[in-house]
Structure formats: C-alpha cells, structure tokens
Amino acid sequence: MPTPIRHPKDFWTGIIFLIFGLAAVFIGQDYQMGTAGRMGPGYFPTILGGLLALIGVIAMIRSFVRPGEAIGRFYLKNLALISVAVLLFGFLMRDAGLLPAVLAVVLISAYASPKFSWLPTLLIAIGLAVFSIVVFVKLLGLPMPILGPWLGF
Amino acid sequence: MDIFANLALGLDTAFTLTNLMYCLIGVFVGTAVGVLPGLGPVATIAMLLPATFGLPPISALIMLAGIYYGAQYGGSTTAILVNLPGESSSVVTAIDGYQMARQGHAGKALATAAIGSFFAGTVATVLLALFAPPLADVALKFGPAEYFSLMVLGLVASVVLASGSLLNAIGMVILGLLLGLVGTDVNSGAARYTFDMPQLADGINFVIVAMGMFGIGEIIRNLEHDESRSLLMKKVSGLMLSKDDFKRIIAPVLRGTILGSALGILPGGGAMLASFASYSIEKKVSKNSAQFGKGAIEGVAAPESANNAGAQTSFIPMLTLGIPSNPVMALMIGAMIIQGIQPGPAVMTEQPALFWGLIVSMWIGNLFLVVLNLPMIGIWVKMIMVPYHRLYPAILMFCAIGVFSLNNSEFDVYLMALFGVFGYICAKLDLEPAPMLLGFIIGPMMEEYLRRALLLSHSDPMVFVTRPISATMLALAAIALAVVMSPTLRRKREEAFHEDD
Numbered sequence: 001m002p003t004p005i006r007h008p009k010d011f012w013t014g015i016i017f018l019i020f021g022l023a024a025v026f027i028g029q030d031y032q033m034g035t036a037g038r039m040g041p042g043y044f045p046t047i048l049g050g051l052l053a054l055i056g057v058i059a060m061i062r063s064f065v066r067p068g069e070a071i072g073r074f075y076l077k078n079l080a081l082i083s084v085a086v087l088l089f090g091f092l093m094r095d096a097g098l099l100p101a102v103l104a105v106v107l108i109s110a111y112a113s114p115k116f117s118w119l120p121t122l123l124i125a126i127g128l129a130v131f132s133i134v135v136f137v138k139l140l141g142l143p144m145p146i147l148g149p150w151l152g153f
Numbered sequence: 154m155d156i157f158a159n160l161a162l163g164l165d166t167a168f169t170l171t172n173l174m175y176c177l178i179g180v181f182v183g184t185a186v187g188v189l190p191g192l193g194p195v196a197t198i199a200m201l202l203p204a205t206f207g208l209p210p211i212s213a214l215i216m217l218a219g220i221y222y223g224a225q226y227g228g229s230t231t232a233i234l235v236n237l238p239g240e241s242s243s244v245v246t247a248i249d250g251y252q253m254a255r256q257g258h259a260g261k262a263l264a265t266a267a268i269g270s271f272f273a274g275t276v277a278t279v280l281l282a283l284f285a286p287p288l289a290d291v292a293l294k295f296g297p298a299e300y301f302s303l304m305v306l307g308l309v310a311s312v313v314l315a316s317g318s319l320l321n322a323i324g325m326v327i328l329g330l331l332l333g334l335v336g337t338d339v340n341s342g343a344a345r346y347t348f349d350m351p352q353l354a355d356g357i358n359f360v361i362v363a364m365g366m367f368g369i370g371e372i373i374r375n376l377e378h379d380e381s382r383s384l385l386m387k388k389v390s391g392l393m394l395s396k397d398d399f400k401r402i403i404a405p406v407l408r409g410t411i412l413g414s415a416l417g418i419l420p421g422g423g424a425m426l427a428s429f430a431s432y433s434i435e436k437k438v439s440k441n442s443a444q445f446g447k448g449a450i451e452g453v454a455a456p457e458s459a460n461n462a463g464a465q466t467s468f469i470p471m472l473t474l475g476i477p478s479n480p481v482m483a484l485m486i487g488a489m490i491i492q493g494i495q496p497g498p499a500v501m502t503e504q505p506a507l508f509w510g511l512i513v514s515m516w517i518g519n520l521f522l523v524v525l526n527l528p529m530i531g532i533w534v535k536m537i538m539v540p541y542h543r544l545y546p547a548i549l550m551f552c553a554i555g556v557f558s559l560n561n562s563e564f565d566v567y568l569m570a571l572f573g574v575f576g577y578i579c580a581k582l583d584l585e586p587a588p589m590l591l592g593f594i595i596g597p598m599m600e601e602y603l604r605r606a607l608l609l610s611h612s613d614p615m616v617f618v619t620r621p622i623s624a625t626m627l628a629l630a631a632i633a634l635a636v637v638m639s640p641t642l643r644r645k646r647e648e649a650f651h652e653d654d
Contacts, residue, residue, distance in 0.1 A: 021327075031338075093566070110545075116542070
C-alpha cells in the first residue's frame with residue numbers, strides 16, 4: 001500500500017514526542033502555573049511539554065518530505081519473553097521469594113534465544129539462584145526472602 | 154605549592170587498604186564487563202550502583218570510576234582480538250588493531266593500547282589536578298542564571314555529538330527533562346505526574362531508567378543478531394614492544410593524549426569523540442598513513458591514548474561544575490546525590506579528601522590496568538568467548554535484583570521492564586538513549602536554577618543574556634547548533650559516525 005510517509009522512523013518518533021508532550025501539557029494544567037518570577041509547579045513542565053509536542057509535529061511533517069529507511073522488524077516474541085521474565089521476577093520476589101523469582105527470570109528469558117537448550121539453561125538457572133542467595137542474602141544481607149509466604153514459609 | 158598538599162591529601166585517601174581494594178575491584182569488574190559481549194559501561198555501572206550505596210562516598214566513587222576506565226580498556230581488548238569493539242570508543246581501535254592481530258601481532262597491539270592508555274591517563278590526571286581547582290573557583294561565582302545557561306550548553310553539546318537526527322535528539326533531551334520532573338516538587342510540595350501512585354512520589358530512580366534503557370533494551374536488541382565470536386588465537390604472546398615500535402608510537406600517543414584531553418573537557422565530549430577524531434588526524438599526519446587500515450601500530454596507539462585521556466578529563470566538568478558530559482558521568486552525579494553530596498564547585502572545598510582521593514585513585518587505577526591486564530590476558534580471552542545466550546539471562550537477573558533492592562519494591566522492577574520496552578522501541582526508531590538520560594539527571598536541577606534566576610531578576614528573562622558568562626554560554630550553544638545544522642558539516646558529521654562500516 002503506498003503511503004505518503006517517506007520516513008517512517010521520523011513519523012513514529014514524532015507521534016511519540018507529540019503524545020508525551022501533549023500529555024505533559026494537559027496533566028500539567030492541574031498544577032499551579034504561577035508567574036515567571038514565582039514559578040508554580042506547572043510552569044516548567046508546561047513549557048517543556050509544549051516544546052516536545054512542537055518537535056513531534058516538526059518530525060512528523062518532515063517525515064512526509066525527507067525520505068528514510070523503513071523501521072526494522074519488531075521481534076515481538078523476544079520483547080514479550082524478556083518483559084514477562086522481568087515482570088514475573090517483580091511479581092514473585094516478595095511473596096514467593098528470591099529462589100523462584102531467579103529461576104523464573106533466567107528460564108523464561110533464556111527461552112528467547114534461538115540457541116536455547118534445556119539442560120545447560122537449567123544448570124545455569126540453578127547456579128545463579130545459589131549464587132544470588134549466597135551473595136545477596138547471606139553475604140550482603142539484603143532483606144529478601146529466599147522462599148516466601150506463598151510457598152508456606 | 155598548593156597542588157602538592159592537595160595531591161598528598163589525595164594519596165592519603167586513596168592509599169588506604171579499602172580504597173585500593175575498591176579501585177582494584179572496579180578496574181577488574183570494568184575490564185571484565187568491557188570484554189564480555191553486549192554489556193556497556195552505563196548498564197554495568199547502573200547494575201552495580203545499588204551495591205555501592207552502603208559504601209562510604211569516596212570508596213563508591215573510586216570503584217565506579219574504576220569500572221568506567223576499566224570497561225574502556227576491556228573494550229579495546231575485544232576490538233583487537235575479535236574485531237568487535239566492546240565500547241563505542243574503541244570502534245576505531247578495531248580497524249588497525251584487528252589487522253595487527255591477524256598478522257600475529259595481537260600481543261603488540263594490546264601492549265600498545267595498554268601503554269598508550271597509561272601514559273594518557275597519567276597526563277590527564279595531572280591536567281585534572283591542575284585545571285579543576287581554578288575552574289571550580291570560577292564556578293563558585295556562578296549564579297543561578299549562569300548555571301542554567303551552562304546546563305543548556307551541556308545538553309546542546311550532548312545533542313550535537315549524538316549520532317542520528319539532531320531534532321530527534323533534542324526531543325529525547327526534553328523527554329528526559331520531563332521524566333526527571335516526575336515526583337514531588339521541592340518548592341510547592343505538589344505531586345507531579347505521579348498518577349496518585351505513592352511509589353512515584355519520590356520520583357523515578359535514575360538507576361531504573363539507566364538499567365531499563367541501556368540494560369534491558371540492549372538485551373532485546375542484541376538477541377536479534379547473536380553471532381558467535383571467533384577468536385584468531387587461543388594464546389596471546391609477544392607482549393613486549395621493540396625499541397622500533399616505541400619510536401613509532403611516541404608521537405601518536407602524545408598527539409592522541411593532547412587531543413583526547415581537550416575533547417574530554419567539552420560538555421558532550423568524552424572518550425568516543427576523542428578516539429574518532431584522533432584516528433582521522435593521525436591518518437592524515439602519520440608518515441605511515443598508507444599502512445592505516447592494514448595494521449598500523451600508530452592506528453592503535455593514537456585512538457587508545459585519546460579515548461583514555463578523554464575518559465579521564467570528562468571528570469573535570471562533572472567534578473567542578475556538576476555537569477555530566479556523558480551518560481556515565483550522569484550516573485556518577487546520580488551516585489553522588491544519593492550519597493548526600495551536592496555535585497558542583499563546592500565539592501572541592503567541602504570534601505577535599507573525596508575530590509583529591511578520587512583523582513589520585515584514577516592514576517592508581519590506570520597503573521592497575523597495565524600491571525594486571527597484560528599478564529591476565531589469558532582470562533580475558535576466555536571471557537571473550539562466553540556465548541551471549543548464556544550470559545544475558547544472568548545480566549537480566551542482576552538488573553532485576555539490583556532494582557528491587559533500591560527500595561525493596563516490585564513496582565521499580567515493573568517500571569524497569571517498561572523502560573526496557575521503551576528502550577527497544579527507541580533503538581528501532583534510531584533514537585539515542587544517552588541524551589535522554591542526561592536530561593533526566595539534569596531536569597530537576599535545571600528547573601531549580603531557572604526558578605531562582607527568574608526570582609532574583611524579578612521575572613526578567615533578559616537576565617540570561619545580560620550577564621556576560623551566561624550570555625557567552627548561550628551564544629556557544631547557539632553557535633554549536635547553527636554549525637551542526639549547516640549542510641556541509643552535517644555530511645561530515647554523518648561520515649564521522651559511519652567510519653566503522
């Protein structure tokens with residue numbers, strides 16, 4: 001499908017800037033503006049938001065004029081696996097404990113690689129779990145449960 | 154002379170057993186990180202920051218500085234041995250260094266890099282000791298208007314030197330400034346952009362942003378092209394340089410050192426620019442310019458000296474003005490704030506032991522690099538071969554544990570994942586994360602200085618142009634922008650950043 005957008009990267013960059021800029025300005029309306037001499041909390045962010053939105057618009061206009069390469073493919077599977085691995089770590093950490101959280105983050109993220117294989121990954125996960133328990137909990141004394149209340153501890 | 158008393162104080166501070174140990178750990182970890190695939194200094198420093206919060210400030214800063222120049226050095230090792238520059242600043246080292254390795258002179262290339270770096274580090278340390286105090290004296294007279302303009306100049310410089318679109322880089326700076334404002338406003342107590350979430354009341358910790366954008370975003374991107382590394386030789390030998398080699402590298406090392414020191418001081422400058430510039434100059438002035446690209450020892454000596462000199466002198470604006478010239482310095486400033494030190498010219502007078510201890514420790518760290526790294530090359534060669542797909546789950550784990558331990562909060566971990574996704578999107582759109590991180594750290598300070606400047610001038614915005622120092626800095630910023638926008642220079646700039654392909 002032919003589109004008038006000749007520089008997709010700039011176009012989407014512009015969209016992102018525009019959204020963040022406008023959001024900053026609109027949310028910033030809830031804060032007191034004050035005056036230049038006595039700036040309220042809304043003053044500086046409103047200026048910045050306006051500038052950012054302006055840059056976003058320029059980037060978008062430019063994307064119709066100046067050509068550029070297409071955006072590379074998004075590897076959604078990798079993106080999802082890595083994000084889920086990190087999110088799951090956060091979710092498990094407090095209530096299930098460091099041990100299951102480490103196993104989760106290592107196993108799930110490792111699965112994203114095309115070179116993934118079960119046995120070495122399992123060994124690495126167990127090794128890292130032991131390492132982090134010894135170093136972070138025992139040696140550095142960070143207040144992290146090794147096994148949490150969800151597992152009956 | 155004052156400087157000797159100062160350096161003596163620095164020696165006293167740096168030469169305690171603990172500080173020597175932290176310096177050694179920093180240099181060792183830094184080199185390891187520079188050698189391992191896919192881990193940059195920003196992500197590493199962010200990862201290790203939580204571990205330094207419990208240390209005394211001076212030990213923490215000594216260790217972080219060690220990581221920085223250690224990583225620089227490790228990056229050159231991979232550049233020479235496997236043609237994969239570990240850091241952007243060693244991209245040009247790979248050109249001739251790798252050719253030397255292919256001709257069987259890997260040892261010589263590594264030794265040249267080590268000697269050049271050490272010499273440059275020594276000179277830059279002396280420069281730091283000489284120039285930092287007068288600069289800080291000047292800076293002590295700065296009012297809020299001068300500081301605001303200085304920050305504008307610093308941010309503009311970081312934008313001018315970023316690769317890719319200028320406009321988009323400015324956008325990233327502003328986005329960073331905005332993100333830096335999230336949290337409770339110090340003046341009014343109003344909660345800004347917190348969406349009523351108590352976890353955001355104190356703002357977003359810079360470690361989360363750095364780890365998300367530079368750590369996790371990078372991992373997702375690296376997964377797309379996980380190539381295995383092939384090493385030319387399993388053993389590196391011939392680490393000694395002949396008399397002839399020494400003669401050949403003296404001039405390039407000197408030129409690289411001078412150029413690197415000068416470029417490092419510039420806001421936005423630092424190691425990467427220094428190495429690129431010195432390589433292209435050396436290529437023009439060298440007697441052996443025909444050999445460049447085919448394994449010229451000068452092509453290793455010059456950029457390696459330059460990038461180390463630049464890495465050291467980039468501490469000057471950070472320590473004297475409190476202005477970061479690159480993302481690593483931004484993290485150092487963040488670390489100082491967490492340690493309860495307000496970065497700026499007052500650091501030198503209020504914390505002389507910290508200031509001079511850090512400077513002396515940099516020289517010690519450079520010595521460690523030479524003394525330890527050449528004999529330990531066998532270990533680094535093994536680390537080069539660690540496959541990335543075995544490594545990155547561990548990096549993720551360290552990031553997650555590090556961020557969780559900041560406040561014992563799972564919210565921070567979720568936020569880091571979000572910044573990771575955003576970092577990946579930015580990479581796909583060719584948006585550089587470095588200007589955003591600088592903006593993020595500077596944001597709150599910049600607002601504060603703007604406020605104070607306009608309060609003092611009774612809301613007269615002319616204050617920024619009527620005060621001479623402030624006006625000069627704004628003019629410099631405007632000139633820098635204008636120059637970069639001129640079409641010829643624009644092409645040159647694009648070429649400079651694409652020398653590697």
